[in-house]
Amino acid sequence: MTPLSSSSIERFAALRASFRRLHESGFFIIPNPWDVGTARYLRSLGFKALATTSSGFAMSNGLPDADWAVPRDAMLGHIRSIVTSVDLPVNADFESGYAHSPEDVAANVRLCVATGVAGLSIEDATGDPNRPHYDLSLATERIRAAKEAIGKSGVLLTARAECFLTGHPDPLRESLRRLEAYAVAGADVLYAPGARTRPEIEAIVKVANPLPVNVLVTSSAPLSLPQLEQLGVRRVSTGSALARAAWTGFIAAARGMAREHTMAGLDHITSFDELNSFFRKDRAELAIAEADSTPPAKPLG
Numbered sequence: 001m002t003p004l005s006s007s008s009i010e011r012f013a014a015l016r017a018s019f020r021r022l023h024e025s026g027f028f029i030i031p032n033p034w035d036v037g038t039a040r041y042l043r044s045l046g047f048k049a050l051a052t053t054s055s056g057f058a059m060s061n062g063l064p065d066a067d068w069a070v071p072r073d074a075m076l077g078h079i080r081s082i083v084t085s086v087d088l089p090v091n092a093d094f095e096s097g098y099a100h101s102p103e104d105v106a107a108n109v110r111l112c113v114a115t116g117v118a119g120l121s122i123e124d125a126t127g128d129p130n131r132p133h134y135d136l137s138l139a140t141e142r143i144r145a146a147k148e149a150i151g152k153s154g155v156l157l158t159a160r161a162e163c164f165l166t167g168h169p170d171p172l173r174e175s176l177r178r179l180e181a182y183a184v185a186g187a188d189v190l191y192a193p194g195a196r197t198r199p200e201i202e203a204i205v206k207v208a209n210p211l212p213v214n215v216l217v218t219s220s221a222p223l224s225l226p227q228l229e230q231l232g233v234r235r236v237s238t239g240s241a242l243a244r245a246a247w248t249g250f251i252a253a254a255r256g257m258a259r260e261h262t263m264a265g266l267d268h269i270t271s272f273d274e275l276n277s278f279f280r281k282d283r284a285e286l287a288i289a290e291a292d293s294t295p296p297a298k299p300l301g
Helices: 006-022 036-044 054-060 072-085 102-113 136-150 171-185 198-208 225-230 241-260 272-293
Strands: 028-030 090-093 119-123 156-160 189-191 213-216 235-237
Touching: 006 156, 036 072, 036 272, 054 072, 054 241, 072 090, 072 102, 102 119, 102 136, 119 136, 119 189, 136 156, 136 171, 156 171, 171 189, 171 198, 198 213
Parallel strands: 028 235, 090 119, 119 156, 156 189, 189 213, 213 235
Antiparallel strands: none
């Protein structure tokens, strides 16, 4: 692995400190781009941090969002591409750590930290439908190992309880039990994707206190963003929702052409000029920023 330059080390440290401050108070949205273009556009809208989406990236590569369908090194490359494309903190969706044992999770977490992320999440789902969750003792050891691997880097660790997404018969009760254990194991942020109702989220925020809670918001959410803020939620992410919003327009237009021989699905699309102008301007601003950050050459002799 290529050693980081001193400027990169300083940059990552500043972004990690900024990300940590975001979690200390208030409320913020962390949207999930699935490629460099969408990351740059979200940056232009003023979001304070971004997060990768494993499912959005997988589907853009013709793969399902199955456990480790995207190889570890490909995922690390994707995470690195998002990190290096924006001057914002990036949280990595690192699935279940691409390993089962705590020791291997730790090794992979160190690789993820080296991409420059400001945060990363580890799930407790196994990918095995017969045993969808790691036993609590092992799941807790995996979080503890991830925290130790992060060390003093400043990266925030989000521990995810996947009970709502895996069909657990009592998802709230089991999520609370797991999140409480993950907090003791060293997690910095707690997250139970799929929790949607007021009682569910109130219970999660209560058991997490004083740690911040992330909530996944997608379509037809029963609670508004102001309501989530009032409940004490600190961070809201979109998961694959933005990627699926893009897929929705694509599918509607493509199906119209294929099945109805109509181009109506293209009637209200963003113009070429708007997108091209955005990326032309964005690229020019990026070039200026890179030039300003380049140290002057040392004089010869």
